[in-house]
Each structure stands twice: as structure tokens, then as C-alpha cells.
Amino acid sequence: MQLDLPRLLRESLGPDAPPRVGVALSGGGDSTALLHAALLAGFAVEAATVDHGLRPGSAQEAEAVGRDCAALGVPHAVLRWDGAAAVGNVMDAGRRARLRLIGAWARGRGLDAVLLGHTADDQAETFLMRIAREAGLEGLSGMRPRFAAEGVIWHRPLLSVPRAGLRDWLRARGIGWVEDPSNDNPRFGRIRARQAMAALRPAGVTPETIGAVIGHLAAADAALNRLLSDWGAEHVTQQGGEIRIHAGAFAGLDPELRRRLLNAALVWVSGAEYPPRAAKLAALLAAPRDATLHGCRLRVTRGQIVVARELRAVAGLRVPVGQDWDGWRIEGPPGEVVALGAGIAECPAWRDTGLSRAAVLASPAVWAGNRLLAAPVAGRPEGWKTLNRRGSFAFAGLCR
Template sequence: MTTIVADALGPDTPRRIGVAVSGGGDSTALLHALIGAGFAVEAVTVDHGLRPESLTEAEDVGRACAALSVPHTILCWPGTEAAGNLMDAARRARLRLIGAWARRRGIDTVALGHTADDQAETFLMRLSREAGLEGLSGIRARFRAEGVLWVRPMLTVPRAALRDWLRARDIGWVDDPSNENDRFARVRARKALRALRPAGVTAERIGAVVGHLAAANAALDRLLGQWVAAHVTETGGELQVPEGDFAALDPELRRRFVLDALIWIAGTDYGPRGAKLAAFLAAPRDATLHGCRIRFARGRMVLSREARAVAGLVAARDAVWDGWRITGPVPEGARIAALGAGGLAQCPDWRATGISRAGLLASPAVWMGETLLAAPLAGVGTGFVARNLRGSFADRGFSR
């Protein structure tokens, strides 16, 4: 197991690495494999508070880490307050909390203990939702989010093999009873996978199929990336493309472009509902979709943030606002909010920026009460800089 993990991470992975440890078999095996591979490990556990014994289990992880001389931190998230899809809310909370922890600790890479079974279960779950090629391409082996590189070095390893490896070393783990609760879609997929095993449909074979699909998906992503580099202009968080070039694009690549553009502009993990996106693509026209505006004017298609989506969003002077951070001489007591029509009226040279009026209305500005101090994207405010923390659209890659 140590060799598998080391080979999956490769020689370029920093020797100091974070690892998310729940106390279950998968993450416990990952912790020990990383140590065996010679990494300087720091562990973190998120206590969701969903079961009375969860804090005790997190503290048990801490004691096990102490015995291994591994620094350990417990992060708390009140999962009982979550609304909607609990599993999705928990996943987002883990990424947010662990990402912040890693940044505080100066850790660039965090390892997650997902296995071949997780890959197969995810495939079945997405299959039941009629997912397309992107969804059926499976869990990514690595991705960047919350300012951290997340890696999954055990995606090819069956869960049963990890438990055998732990038993052989007399290493214990905790089984979460929610893993048998049919309320959760993943548990239902797990049981379906067991039922399929006699027919030869195993986690390993599904993993091989996922690999084939992922290769095809990556090829389409490369084609889209080349098209974006040749035809799309990015200015101040806004994207512009000639209408003719967009219309000539292959329909599947056209769908991918709009979906990726909306996700990037809105700063979300997911795009709009498939039906809404399909309706737009069937008859492209001016539209408001997913907190973004799409307009066709002067032979160009322009995609920008929707002003109404950020109209009530306010951040402290040193905080992130809708994915933007403003640096410069921001005084105490100032706030970051949308520029809006009133602010844009105070920016006489905004047309020279190359950003549309709609895009600038939703851009970040520095306010002191009702007084506009700076609107960096609109060319107002000496010494102020607005940085898009989502990075460049062309550089982000197109595989989710």
C-alpha cells in the first residue's frame, strides 16, 4: 500500500502533506501509508456533530496520531444545521474547513482516502441521474480548490484490500453506522454494487470503464481549451467571443463552453440545471442564467456577472467579495460592494476598459458609506487593484 500511494503521488508532491482522517478504514490506511512512504504528515478531522459519539471518535483519531507523532487538528461543523442535501453540504464544509486549515498551516497538498469502491459508487449514482460524459468520467485523482491541491492516491485500490492491509498490521479503525443507512444515495449505490458483483461488475471493472470515459472527456476538454485560447477574450471577469465562432462550434463543445463559463463567472461548484442550459443552447439569445448575463451585441456574445446577483453582497475591506480581492489604500471602515449604476456614473472613462456596462455594474468597488472611493475594474482609484481569485478562465482547465 505504501508503494501504491507513493507512486500515485509521484516525486513532485511536497514531502510535507496534510491528510483528512475520519477514523474510518480508508483514511486510516492512507495515514499509515503516507507515513510509511516517508511523508511529513499533518492530520485533520472534521467533526460534523451528526452523531453523539462523533467528537469522541475525532479525539480518538487525535490520540492515534499522537502515538505516531503526527500533529492533529479537529475542526467542527454543525451538520445538524445543514439544509437540503446533507451529503453535499458536508462535502462542501469539509473542503472549506480543511482548505482554510491547510492554508493556515502552510500546507499546499491534502490527501483524501477515496478508493476504487468510492469511484464505482459515484459512477452508479451519476448513472442513475442520467449523467453525461463529464459526470461518468468519475472522481478526479487531483484537483485544486480552496487554495489547496487535493489528491486521492488510492482511487485504484479496493476498500476490502485496505482493510486486509490494516488487519495484517493490527491497526484498528471505526465503522460509521451511517454507511449502512439507506437514506443516503451513496449507501444505496454501495449495496447495488454488492448485488452486481456476481455478474462480474466489480469496483475494479467499473474503475476501468471510468478510466476510458475520462480519457475521452479529457480529449474534448483539450479541444475546448484550444478553441477558448483562439477565440475567447477575458477582461475583468467577463468573457467575450465572436457570435460566428460560437455558432460554428460543435454543439457538445458549445454546451461545455457555456457551462464552464457560467461556473467560472459565478464562482460556483455546479452549473445551472440541465434543462435551463439546454433551453438556452436550443435558441441562444440574451438571457439571465445562473447569476450571470449573456448578451449578443455588435457581433459578439458577452458573458458577465449579473448585477442583481451581487446587489446585496457586502464584504469587509480585507475580505473576499464574490471571488475578488481588492488591495491598495483601503481605509478603515470602508466596505466592498458592487459598483452599480450610481457608482458607474462616477467612472467617466469606463468604456476604455473593454468591459461591458453590464459587467462593470457587477464589479467590485470600495465604498465609504455612500461615497465611491475606488472601482479598479472601471479605472477609478489610484493604487487599487482588484484580483480575481478564480484565476484565468483559459488557464483553469475544463475538467470538473
């Protein structure tokens, strides 16, 4: 059956899709097919390419992608990241940098949606990589087709399409693409997973069969999350930037649901992409107590488990008013957004907010040097307004 990528994109984004979308464009076959499919689907498209600087010629490649976009009438931006200075897991650091850079670009361009060119092959390779890390059901349920991060919604409309199918689609239309030499470098875990996939194919293990398994696991994962979401509607409250869980009801939950709930709360409050290490969380689940974990402060008090942001995790974060600050945005007259911290002494009404002291200490406040201008979360708005950019915990935390 002939691949109809424009129709697939329209169906994937749904009837409420915005008319303008961004495309994360590397110039490779996957993202190039995505760009052309988005144009054929009738979207107004803008594109961004991250120059990672990991090898000679990357800047020239990004500029060449820009020329191709210009020929199509697509606005294009090159975003720079000094990958050579990255330490540790370079591929993971690069992925985080791409999200951060492209997210900021999309917000600046007024784009609410960004398309990513991940394919069925990427999904299968990720599955193998997560098996190697002994991932549980959540990790083995695959990459999400849609998620929110960096103030935008990211879509992966090609997760059901094999990489080879996209290249056939491009060839049929006379559209070229570039191949990244790092795609053959076994130093990277993803490339080793790609090589393993090739070795498994004779045994019938293909991206398509792994995709079917991922679908089964994702259905089971969603069922557990629905159970947890229903339970949370009665026993979990979200206020400001903190989560409160009824301690007695929590103790009666199945251990797997307790783990999921606390993981979700920690990720939502911290804004982290990943949950904490399993061993650290297991120790806390075995004996819930006051603790700091994953950039969060946990307290067990008055029959509740309170999960709030830890002041130390945001103490060095500074942005101008109007920019995102740790999942918040303050709007109003000019100033610098910094954690409230010791400024709580100038906010006697903070106790009336119903928030924990930890949450108030780590909340955003407006400063002019050492002078506190406003602390909206702490009951001292002074004309400034706050917006919690994390969204609903019930949706973001308990639903994939």
C-alpha cells in the same frame, strides 16, 4: 502484489508535490490509511476533521481522532459544522461544508495541497449514482484525481485502490480505525449505491471493472475537451472575471461542444461546483440571447457572447480586505470588500477596462461603510491590488 501506498502517493502527487500536505481525516479506514501513507512517504502532514454534528458522539469521535494524531506528532484541527440544521440533500450539503471548512483551514495553515481518501469503491458508487441522475459523458468520467477549489489543490491519490485493500494494509501494520454508523444507513444515496454494488458483483460488475469503464470514458471526455480547448484558443477570450465567445464561430460548433463550452464558462464565472440544469441550458443554446443563468449575466452583443457575473448573485457578499471574495482577492490597506454596484458612478474610467458593465458592477470594490475607497477592476485601484483566484479559464474551464 503488495500494496505500496507511500510510493503510490508520491507518484500521484508528482515531482512538484509540496513538502507539506493536509489530510482530510474522518478516522475511517480510507482516510486513516491515507494519513499513515503520507507520513511514510516523507510528507510533513497536518490533518483536519469535520465534526458534522449529525449524530450523538460525533464530537467525541473527532476528539479521539485528534488524540491519535497527537500520538503521531501530527497537528490536528477539529472543524465544526451544524449538520443537523442542513436542509435538502444532507450528504451534498455536508460535502460542500467539508470543502469550505477544510479549504479555509488549509489556507490558514499555509497548505497548498489537501489529500482526500476517496477509493476505487467511492468512484464506482459515484458512477452508479450519476447513472441514476442520467449523467452525460462528463459526469460518467469519474471523480477527478486533482482539482482546485477554495483556494487550494485537492488530491485523490487512492482512486485506483479498493477499500478492502486499504483495510488489509492497515491490519498488516496493526493500525486501527473507526467505522461510521451512517455507512449502513440506506437513507443516503451513496449507501444505496454501495448496496447495489454488492448485488452486482456476482455478475462481474466490480469497482475494478467500473474503474476501467470510467477510464475509457475519461479518455473520450479529455479528447473532446482538447478539441474544445484548441478551438477556444482562437475564439474565446478571458478578461478580468468575464468570458467572451465569438458568436459566429460558436454557432458553427458541434452542439455537444457548444454545450460544454457554455457550461464551462458559466461554472468558471460563477465559481459554482456544478453546471446549470440541462433543461435551462438547452433552452439558451437553442436561441442564444440576453439572459441570467447560474449566477451569471449573458449578453449577445457585437458578434460576441459575453458571460459575466450577475450583481445580484454577489450583492450580499462581504469580507475584509485580504480574504477571498467570489474568486477574487484584494490586497492593500484595511477595508471591506463588497460588490461595486452603484459605486460604478464614481468610476468613470470603467469603460476603458474593456469589460462589460455587468462584469464591472459585480466586481470587488473596497468600502468603508457607504464610502467607496477603491475599485481596482473598474480602473480605480487607489493603491489596492486585485488577484483573480479563478485561474486560467483554458485550464480550469476546459480541462479536467
